[in-house]
Amino acid sequence: MKKEYRQLRPYLLLWSTQSLSALGSGMTGYALVLWLYQKSGSALQTALLSICTYAPYVLMSIFAGALSDRWNKKRTMLICDFIAALGTVIIWILIKAGILSPIHLYLLNALGGLMNTVQQPASEVAATLLIPKTFYQKTSGLRSLSASLNTILTPVLATVLFSFAGIEAVIAFDLVTFAAAFLTLWLGISVPEDKERKDAGESLLLSARSGLSWLKQNPLILNLILFLASINLVASVYNAALPALILSRPNGGETVLGAVNSCAGIATLLGSLLFTLLSVPRDRVKVICLALFVSMSTENFLLAFGNHPLIWCIGALVGWLTIPIMNANMDVIFRISIPSNMQGRVYSCRNTLQFFTIPAGYLLGGLLVDKVFEPLMVVQPSGSLPVRIFGMGKGAGAAALFFVIGICGVLVCLIFSVILKKYRWSESEGTLLQSQAPAAENNQTIVKGENEKCRH
Numbered sequence: 001m002k003k004e005y006r007q008l009r010p011y012l013l014l015w016s017t018q019s020l021s022a023l024g025s026g027m028t029g030y031a032l033v034l035w036l037y038q039k040s041g042s043a044l045q046t047a048l049l050s051i052c053t054y055a056p057y058v059l060m061s062i063f064a065g066a067l068s069d070r071w072n073k074k075r076t077m078l079i080c081d082f083i084a085a086l087g088t089v090i091i092w093i094l095i096k097a098g099i100l101s102p103i104h105l106y107l108l109n110a111l112g113g114l115m116n117t118v119q120q121p122a123s124e125v126a127a128t129l130l131i132p133k134t135f136y137q138k139t140s141g142l143r144s145l146s147a148s149l150n151t152i153l154t155p156v157l158a159t160v161l162f163s164f165a166g167i168e169a170v171i172a173f174d175l176v177t178f179a180a181a182f183l184t185l186w187l188g189i190s191v192p193e194d195k196e197r198k199d200a201g202e203s204l205l206l207s208a209r210s211g212l213s214w215l216k217q218n219p220l221i222l223n224l225i226l227f228l229a230s231i232n233l234v235a236s237v238y239n240a241a242l243p244a245l246i247l248s249r250p251n252g253g254e255t256v257l258g259a260v261n262s263c264a265g266i267a268t269l270l271g272s273l274l275f276t277l278l279s280v281p282r283d284r285v286k287v288i289c290l291a292l293f294v295s296m297s298t299e300n301f302l303l304a305f306g307n308h309p310l311i312w313c314i315g316a317l318v319g320w321l322t323i324p325i326m327n328a329n330m331d332v333i334f335r336i337s338i339p340s341n342m343q344g345r346v347y348s349c350r351n352t353l354q355f356f357t358i359p360a361g362y363l364l365g366g367l368l369v370d371k372v373f374e375p376l377m378v379v380q381p382s383g384s385l386p387v388r389i390f391g392m393g394k395g396a397g398a399a400a401l402f403f404v405i406g407i408c409g410v411l412v413c414l415i416f417s418v419i420l421k422k423y424r425w426s427e428s429e430g431t432l433l434q435s436q437a438p439a440a441e442n443n444q445t446i447v448k449g450e451n452e453k454c455r456h
Contacts, residue, residue, distance in 0.1 A: 010189050011130040011139065017181040018123070019146035021081070024177030026150055027158040028088060029053075030261075031170040032105060033243060034162055034254060043244035043398070044366030045102060050239065051359040052106045053113040058356040060117050063348075073126040074191040078182065080119035084112045085178045092171045121347045126191045128335055128343055143331065145272040148324060152265025155258035163254070211345030214338075215353075220423040221337055221346075224288070224330065225354045227416040231292055233357035233364075234409045238300065240365025241398045241405070244374075245303065246312065248395035256309045263316035271324035284329040289417040291322035291329075296409030304402035307391050365401070373397030 029049070037046050087108040094100040131139050161169040215222045246252040246260060281287045299319025302311055338346045374397030380386045390399040 008131070008135060008139070010191075011127060013184055014126065014130065014189055015139070015142060015146065017184040019150065021177045021181035022146075023150045023153060023157075024174035025084075025088075026154040027161070027170050028091075028174040030154050030158040031162045031167050032091075034159075035167055036102060036105065037243055037247060040102070042366075043240055043369040044363075044371075046243060047240040047362040047366035048102070048106055049109055050236070050362045052109040053116075054355055054358040054362070055110060056114040056117040057351045058359065060114060071122070073122045073129070074185065074189070076122040077119050077126065078186055080115040080122075081178065081182055081185075084115040084119075085175060085182075087111045087115075088171055088174055088178075092168060092175075095168060095171075117348075117351070120351065121343070121345075124347045125343045129192050130189075143328070145269065145276075145324075147327075148265055148268035148270075148272045150265070151268050151320075152262050154265070155261035159254055159258040211342070211349035214342055214346055215349055218337065220285070220420070221334070222353075223416070223419055223423070224285070224333070225350050227288075227292075227412075227420070228330070229354045229357045230412045230416065231296070231409070232354060233361045234296065234405055234412060236358045236361025237365035237368070238402070238405055240362045241369050241401050242303075244369045245395050245398035245402065248393075248398070249307070249391075250393070251307075251309060252395070256312070259309065260312050260316050263313040264320040267317045267320035268324050271321045272328075274321075275325050275328045278325075281329065284333055285420050285423065287329050288326050289413065289420060291326035293410070293413040293417070294322045295319045295326075296406065296413055300402050300406030300409060304399050304406060305389065307399075368401055369398050373401045376400070 032049060033046050036049065040046070091100065091104070091108055094104055127139070157173070158170055161173065215225070242260070243257060246257045247254065249256075296319075299315040302315030302318070306312055306315065334347075334350075335343075374394065377386060377390065377392065377396040377400060380392070382392065386400065387396070390396045390403070
């Protein structure tokens with residue numbers, strides 16, 4: 001046990017302090033959503049906060065990964081974290097001056113999103129370099145555990161601080177956690193660099209393209225990314241509509257929204273603990289498909305048809321329970337399949353492909369709530385079927401949208417389950433062994449995992 005701890009000590013320091021900093025950042029983001037919805041009452045305006053955060057992923061991720069593979073990982077993380085924290089300080093100054101407006105938040109969220117775009121692939125590679133390969137499964141469980149705890153604590157702590165001490169107290173907590181993570185990384189962790197480089201002599205454009213080329217040579221990984229991109233579209237419409245549903249209902253409000261989000265966190269915590277207790281699955285891809293199907297086919301419909309906080313909380317518990325299992329299995333597949341000196345570029349290509357649907361989903365969700373479903377429900381007669389199913393008044397349109405989200409999520413899972421069924425993945429080699437489609441009847445290997453990687 002002591003030997004294991006010594007091997008994992010640098011990663012455990014990085015994981016624990018970065019998770020604490022992520023809690024502070026999440027609390028600030030949550031409090032800003034509450035602040036802006038109180039000011040505007042618009043689902044679209046609050047959704048624009050997330051759109052501005054995720055837009056840099058779409059625009060810059062591929063190039064950010066190429067730069068990350070060239071740059072010192074520790075230095076990149078420190079600089080990006082510092083600039084993002086500086087944006088938070090500017091928000092605090094604008095609040096104290098009484099001049100904070102939505103446009104300020106959009107611009108500063110975009111800055112923070114840009115820094116995260118560069119920092120995230122560097123952080124992923126740093127984690128891979130710090131973790132011995134035999135601990136990938138355990139550390140994936142730890143990552144899910146910290147994400148679950150943050151999901152539980154973020155709405156609770158943010159709501160308490162926001163209600164009793166104002167948004168300034170939330171920002172102060174954020175800056176304290178940032179300082180702890182920054183100093184620990186700067187002074188206490190040495191991140192090794194890859195001795196072997198695959199981008200030597202390449203232009204930035206060619207280096208970025210190599211990540212896409214690697215994905216084209218590895219169709220299982222590419223299809224998993226496209227699967228998550230489709231799920232992210234549905235999930236971001238969900239995220240845009242959730243405050244409009246719960247904050248607008250007579251039996252809703254800030255406390256209930258916090259409770260629903262905390263239940264989601266409790267579910268992900270239980271899912272993370274469950275994953276650590278499970279043996280290595282025989283088919284990780286099948287587990288991923290099943291986990292997402294359970295999530296998409298439960299919570300959305302309970303939010304659509306339920307009109308009570310207890311039902312919303314049950315929906316969050318059921319819908320989020322399997323997400324950590326999906327994430328952890330996906331993480332293991334990616335870390336084993338992608339060589340460390342390609343991970344920055346491949347993870348950044350993943351960010352672009354997998355996350356470009358998030359700003360689109362937030363925008364779509366905000367527009368659908370404000371411009372389509374809420375106006376549609378307003379004109380429904382009091383005894384009509386839609387009113388009996390989804391209720392009446394503000395928030396009924398969001399409930400109707402959740403019904404549509406549920407149908408779309410189930411269809412996405414069924415379609416990709418068929419697509420992914422033809423691939424088999426080797427746990428020991430990180431290899432796509434063969435396609436089970438008729439074209440692969442000669443039983444030849446399509447893609448080699450660690451031995452034959454894209455080098456152009």
